[in-house]
Amino acid sequence: MQAQAGMDRHLLGLKGIGADEINSILNRAAYWAGRTEKVTNLLQSKFVANMFFENSTRTRFSFEVAEKRLGAEVLNFTSAVSSVQKGESIHDTVRTLESMGIDAGVIRLKPIGVLEELAAKIKVPLINAGDGNNEHPTQALLDLYTIREHFREIKGLTVSIIGDIQHSRVARSNLWGLTAMGARVRFCAPENMRAAELMEYAPYVSMDEALQSDVVMMLRVQLERHEHGMIQSAEEYREQYGLTAERAAGMPAHSIIMHPAPVNRNVEIDDCLVEHERSKIFTQMTNGVPIRMAVLERALT
Template identity: 75%
Template sequence: MTMTTTGTRSLLGLKQLDADEILSILDRAAYWEQHVEKVHDKLKGKFAANMFFENSTRTRFSFEVAEKRLGAEVINFSAAASSVQKGESIYDTVRTLESMGIDVGIIRLKPIGVLAELAERIKVPLINAGDGNNEHPTQALLDLYTMRKQFGDIRGLNVAIVGDILHSRVARSNLYALRKLGAKVSFCAPTNMVAPELDAPYISIDEALKADVIMMLRVQLERHEKGMITSAEQYREQYGLTVERARQIASHSIIMHPAPVNRNVEIDDELVEHPQSRIFPQMENGVPVRMAVIERAFG
């Protein structure tokens, strides 16, 4: 379990959670998805702070919708409009919001290791909304939830994750969780985007297309300037899910992507809303999953 000063209520990553805990979150997400009422009073009178020290659109909006559906009061914090620009430390910022009476903090930041240190010093539970190249636990949870809705069970699934594994917190969280739930995970990546510390086999793009779940990772196009990829066109040609490649996918298989999607780079435009694509359902599933995670933070 994730051990912090607030017990097991923080969610720092999935590497430390056991299978039963992961499944309990997915079960609770299913409970919230079945509720037709949009707003509940479960967390009435509670304050949730979204503390994003790194840019985000989908994740922050998803958390905000989840918080408001649970009836919480929401405080949105952006580093771009804060004293962090003036040199205030991340700890001081979080500590300031804690002193003002927040009950839970959702936090995204770039430096690896800072979140674990914060959790030791901050008394309110913290939820990881993405920390550097380490983990993105709620993204992986909504991915698992999407797979379970599609296949009924995750055990025995063959999942291929394609793209920049080296820099992907999504790949890491999914690997940790999928293995615990009995899935087989393979990676497919350019040689300079391999993460050697992660214990998973690397396969070709043609092999990846045989999987039950083909998960395409977002290409960070800014890596052009660093020479990691020569061009978006070449990446698409070698590792992209093109219309031609999609013809090899089995009829039962699904296409996933954590978004935002670079259309016609990691996945062709026509495939984003293909009948076998679950990209937008993934986003939809993010709300009940994050409701479950936030509720868990309150014990």
């Protein structure tokens, strides 16, 4: 891929990124997915720091596999074992790693807006691995890749995203990415889980209408929100907004099921559907590695 400089080398989100650039990343991911060798030397001698100030398993491991497949030197840390717990700020931690000579940083953090502030001050490219309920661009990119791989084209498809839209960075990044690629996006959520600021970009529809889509994308229910009264119970949520086997039977025959994982089985989606032939959940996880290889290549070459 062509070298990019300055802010273009960051990947902070998909909002404002056009179809051409998204397609470029997806095409490069397809290239990496087709390579048979486990490890290349493309990023040999490059140091990449995975800076996770918020817990992660799948995203962190996916980035680490991608980095190692490209031949990069990988530095991992989490805030639980770093100086952040001693009072060091996120900015100081990133600046410290930059001063030690890292070439790029993959970062996940809770506060919204901090990542953009860091990117304006840090000279090395930063890749957003999830910031608060703002964006999760590589998750959306692997979702776009999975959809394109199945349908061959994204333009013209209808995609329904179902669940806690208000707190979902996955929903936001998918909204921006899918819209840029010409898909029609619809949301479905309980009243107290809707994001009012997104209504002008995607309508909220009923569960029955949402299921009549080319792609049905379920979001993880954060069960800890029981404590705050956002949902009465997991059983009630499943009854009203869960993808049950009965509901799935009424979906169009060509439609597919997606979920960013981790999955609460028998809450947002029935256990029998997680690995159903129409489900792309584990395919999404597989596609995360080549997508992140393409994103790292974009940042570092």
